[in-house]
Amino acid sequence: MAKEPTHSQTLLGTMDKKDYIVDAFSADGLCPQEARQALEQRYTPILEITKKFDRRSVSYQLSKKNALHSWLKYKEGFSADLVNILLDEMGAVPGDIILDPFLGAGTTALVCQLRGINSIGYDILPLSKVAITAKANSMSYNLEELRQMLHRFTQLVLPEGYSKKTPYINITCGAYPEHNAKFIQFATEWIDQSDFSEITKNLFTLCMINSLERCSYTSKSGQYLSWDSRSEKIIDVNRRREEAGKKPLAQHTCRKVIEDSRDAVADELRHVLSNLETIQGSGYAGTPSAIHYTQGSALFQLPQIADGLLKGVITSPPYCNRYDYTRTYALELAYLGVDEKGIKEMRQALLSCTVENKSKVEALREHYTSIGAGERFHSILSRIRTNPALQEVLQALEMRKAHGDLNNDGVLRMVEGYFTELAFLYGELYRICQPGAVVAFVNDNVRYGGEVIPVDYLSTNLAEQFGFTPVKVYCLEQLKGNSSQQMKKYGRVPLRKSITIWRKE
Secondary structure (H helix, E strand, O other): OOOOOOOHHOOOOOOOOOHHHOOOEEEHHOOOOOHHHHHHHOOOOOHHEOOOOOOOOOOOOOOOHHHOOOOOEEEEEEEHHHHHHHHHHHOOOOOOEEEEEOOOOOHHEEEHHHOOOEEEEEHHHHHHHHHHHHHHHHOOOOOOHHHHHHHHHHHHOOOOOOOOOOOOOHHHHHOOEEEEEEEHHHHHHHHHOOOOOOHHHHHHHHHHHHOOOOOOEEEEOOOOEEEEEOOHHHHHHHHHHHOOOOOOOOOOOOOOOOOOOHHHHHHHHHHHHHHHHHHOOOOOOOOOOOEEEOOHHHHHHHHHHOOOEEEEEOOOOOOOOOOOOOOOHHHHHHOOOOOHHHHHHHHHOOOOOOOOOOOOHHHHHHHHHHOOOOOOOOOHHHHHHHHHHHHHHHHHHHHHHOOOOOOOOOHHHHHHHHHHHHHHHHHHHHEEEEEEEEEEEEEEEEEEEOOOOOOOHHHHHHHOOOOEEEEEEEOOOEEEEOOOHHHHOOOOOEEEEEEEEEEEE
8 A cells, every 4th residue: 555554544453354254155065166265265365354444434324424425315325434544545645536436425526525636436326416516516605595595495385276296206106295295396396496506406406305205105225115104005005905805014114203395305404504604614725626527337438538547446336235226216316307217227227236137248349349449348358257256156146046046037147247347347447547546445245045256355356357456355343244034044154345455556
């Protein structure tokens, strides 16, 4: 690394690695596992069980307490503390350029901005654009204008006879009490027609997005939206189940009180206004830096970036865990105007982490050919298809599929697509990084059908194929839990949550 960690960043003791090492990758020895075991032997010497980071660092938990970083309730994001530590370790200074190809809530870009470091970011979800625009303008807001906007908003009254409702898609139909569904649309029309500045209107949009779940019958729950039993949707489902002689769904309450939409949005507005009063009152000017954000897929954007541009990369891609962001963020996407067709296109465009994803190889082939980089495409693809550990994983999943151990046959296609797409990113990152640049990826190891997939070591091995030097695999002290279904059938194995560190020599 560029420099030694500060005292506050040093480890709090050396932890034993043995509880974090996988001995058997294939339950009951059903499938080949030698290539995965070889990776375990190869990279365990650089494995470091650390208290430098914890589950709060690599999730939204720490950020939700911070000004700016708490403005988008993005549970998949990581903390500003994590970004600061990694920037220190890679020796990033004002004027350098850092990339986050999965920008999410924009934490990497915002921390870089506060330190005078330039950044590039990509994300497919439109809520990222709203969030990064709102946060990046923290020193540009007219606080008096925001106070006026808040005052006028709190005086809004839904007109009698108003009938329009906020847009919905199939998955969000009936998500709000009727009054909230109408008020959300009414308030949106009000802000659009107002004479407030564009950055103030965007900030209002962000606050509205943050309020939606609080005033709905839904909550984000793993792979899906969870529905409250008080919603008309569940009431109707239970009515039909009872008519068919079936047991009604178990009672479930997302939250004790479904908030009034005006109160929820006003609460969000007061929160950001308070943050901005503190931020602007601090007199912070900062070192000039730029955030270059593009709404789109890094897979198709990175091939067009010039060689040797980056000082480093800090990111956390979607995990290979079947979580579908187009479902968990369906309220927000519908509010921003994404329709059913747009949802399906967005789901396919995201990094392959759901069983519904189809291969992107042909689309990538066409893209590389169109920009005159067909040879690079074939070079990257050939390395992916000759990686022994990845081929072993795919063979093992094929065997588990034939054995009836996969609860969805799409898991095999998802895993193949996931690592194929990540490998294309790794290949491009090596090309666009400067000599000495450092790349940090936060990710989770996973298990399907009794087969452990060492995402951290497999990714490191793929990155090494493209020229990166493995430096460190930080592993969180708390092991990630196995699913109850996997443990019941195959027993418990270590599943690491890691931050892989690679360097371009």
